[in-house]
Amino acid sequence: MSTSRTASCACGQLRVDVIGEPARVGICNCTQCQRRTGGAFAVGAFFPKNQISAIEGTHNAFARSSDAGRKVEYHFCPECGSSVFWYRNATPELIAISVGCFTDPTFPPPKAAIWAAHKLNWVEFPSGMPVLDAQPG
Numbered sequence: 001m002s003t004s005r006t007a008s009c010a011c012g013q014l015r016v017d018v019i020g021e022p023a024r025v026g027i028c029n030c031t032q033c034q035r036r037t038g039g040a041f042a043v044g045a046f047f048p049k050n051q052i053s054a055i056e057g058t059h060n061a062f063a064r065s066s067d068a069g070r071k072v073e074y075h076f077c078p079e080c081g082s083s084v085f086w087y088r089n090a091t092p093e094l095i096a097i098s099v100g101c102f103t104d105p106t107f108p109p110p111k112a113a114i115w116a117a118h119k120l121n122w123v124e125f126p127s128g129m130p131v132l133d134a135q136p137g
Contacts, residue, residue: 004053007101009082014057016085016097022047023094025108027125030115032064036074036083040120043099043110052095059084066090068135
């Protein structure tokens with residue numbers, strides 16, 4: 001039996017249902033993710049698009065260039081402002097979902113952190129986790 005999970009915004013009107021495990025989970029320290037989340041970094045789960053069983057609710061989009069110069073399009077709730085999911089030109093076969101929107105303490109942990117060149121000085125990651133100054137090719 002496959003795992004199914006639902007990510008939702010703070011007010012609950014925007015939801016993304018997924019089936020199965022993410023292809024990867026990662027941390028991004030870029031300045032844009034810091035601004036988008038209002039936190040020290042963002043944690044995203046990347047799922048193949050065919051694992052998305054539903055996206056329900058109203059959402060707005062905001063597109064920008066990543067620190068690597070590639071297009072990223074974020075989708076957020078127009079009611080509460082939560083950034084729930086996004087698409088990246090770097091990985092067009094995947095949809096990224098904010099891990100915090102799952103509110104699941106058993107969610108798989110991140111395996112790597114990128115854009116450590118922008119990391120806040122007091123942030124530390126687990127020993128053995130790859131921490132890259134930029135985004136890999």
